[in-house]
Amino acid sequence: xxxxxxxxxxxxxxxxxxxxxxxxxxxxxxxxxxxxxxxxxxxxxxxxxxxxxxxxxxxxxxxxxxxxxxxxxxxxxxxxxxxxxxxxxxxxxxxxxxxxxxxxxxxxxxxxxxxxxxxxxxxxxxxxxxxxxxxxxxxxxxxxxxxxxxxxxxxxxxxxxxxxxxxxxxxxxxxxxxxxxxxxxxxxxxxxxxxxxxxxxxxxxxxxxxxxxxxxxxxxxxxxxxxxxx
Ligand code: ADP
Numbered sequence: 001x002x003x004x005x006x007x008x009x010x011x012x013x014x015x016x017x018x019x020x021x022x023x024x025x026x027x028x029x030x031x032x033x034x035x036x037x038x039x040x041x042x043x044x045x046x047x048x049x050x051x052x053x054x055x056x057x058x059x060x061x062x063x064x065x066x067x068x069x070x071x072x073x074x075x076x077x078x079x080x081x082x083x084x085x086x087x088x089x090x091x092x093x094x095x096x097x098x099x100x101x102x103x104x105x106x107x108x109x110x111x112x113x114x115x116x117x118x119x120x121x122x123x124x125x126x127x128x129x130x131x132x133x134x135x136x137x138x139x140x141x142x143x144x145x146x147x148x149x150x151x152x153x154x155x156x157x158x159x160x161x162x163x164x165x166x167x168x169x170x171x172x173x174x175x176x177x178x179x180x181x182x183x184x185x186x187x188x189x190x191x192x193x194x195x196x197x198x199x200x201x202x203x204x205x206x207x208x209x210x211x212x213x214x215x216x217x218x219x220x221x222x223x224x225x226x227x228x229x230x
Contacts, residue, residue, distance in 0.1 A: 003064075004163050004194045005029035005052055010061035012047050012218075022047040022218040024061060029196065031162075034189040036205035037198045039215035045198045046167070048215070052196060053086055053165055054078050066162035083112050087156030087164045091171040093148045095140040095155070102127065102136040105154045112159055119158070126154040130184065146177030153184060157193075164188065166197045170204055182207050 011023035022044035029035050037045050050056040051063050054070045063070045066085045073081065087108075095104050102123050109119035127133040130150045140148050149169060156164055166185065170178035185208040189195055199205055205212050214222040 002031040002067075003028045004031050004033075004066055005196070006062075006064040007051070008062045008064075010051065010058045010063055012044075012051060012056070013059045020059065020218055022051070022215075023058075025218075025220060026061075027213070027220070027223075029194065031194055032189075032192050033211055034185070034193075034195040034197065034209045036209035036212040037196060037215065038200070038202065038205050038212060039221070041200075043215040044218040045215060047218070049165055049167055049196070049198050052163075053088060054082050080112075083108055084159050085162045087153075087159070087161040089149070089152050089156050089164065089166040089169050091168040093140070093145075093152045093172075095148060095151055097139060097141050100137050100139060101132060101143070101151050104140065104151055105158055108155060109158045114159075122158055123154070126157060130154050144177060145173045146180040149173065149177070149181045150184060153181075153188075157188075162194060164193055164195045166195065168199055168201075169197070170199075170201065178204075 005028065007025055007027045009024045009026055011020040013020045037048060039045050051058055052065060054065070057071060068081060070078065099107070105123040105126060106119040109122060127136055130153065132147060132150045132154065135143060135147060140151060143151065170181050173181060182204060185195065185197065189208065189210065197205070197208055212224045213220055
């Protein structure tokens with residue numbers, strides 16, 4: 001089975017004293033899995049996400065994503081790798097308000113050097129699939145929260161990343177919009193997209209994830225896959 005994420009004895013310390021904020025942790029996520037990461041505030045969820053996204057480096061152990069070890073990559077190579085292989089979605093969308101929906105979606109593809117015509121085609125395809133085609137020329141400020149999150153998901157997928165990381169993607173949404181984004185994540189998982197979803201919300205984890213891990217004080221307190229095997 002192809003592993004999209006492999007963490008080997010990974011630990012992260014923010015200072016040299018005391019126990020690590022995360023780990024040591026060994027964890028694999030297979031292609032097509034939708035993994036929810038849950039746990040109380042301060043349990044290490046963001047730290048884990050940042051390590052997997054290559055936004056921060058592990059103090060110990062190795063992190064591999066899409067078959068590539070992230071430690072040792074230069075910032076430049078890492079930035080390109082992230083752009084091409086990892087799509088990220090955040091609680092507050094992080095869209096650019098002075099670009100249209102279509103241009104927001106195309107931006108990472110343009111940064112990756114994809115030809116203008118191809119990026120436009122890919123954006124059209126995603127807007128169609130995600131039901132936001134009619135907003136192509138609108139600015140994000142005019143959209144509802146749920147629509148904005150759809151735009152953010154389309155932007156995250158524009159380069160066909162091996163991995164979609166979502167950090168509390170429904171955290172800023174009302175319950176109807178949250179439900180809408182929840183259904184979108186379920187559809188993406190059904191379509192084979194590998195997803196890691198950080199959430200406080202057990203209902204979101206339950207609805208969207210094929211597997212849940214629960215962190216407590218930086219340690220794996222529960223892994224639903226291990227439970228299933230046991
Ligand atoms: P969560 O996302 O589950 O709330 P975090 O990964 O943010 O947890 O935090 C895990 C632990 O690491 C916490 O004790 C937190 O205070 C600490 N921590 C997180 N980021 C930093 C940082 N940049 N510098 C120092 N400590 C940090």
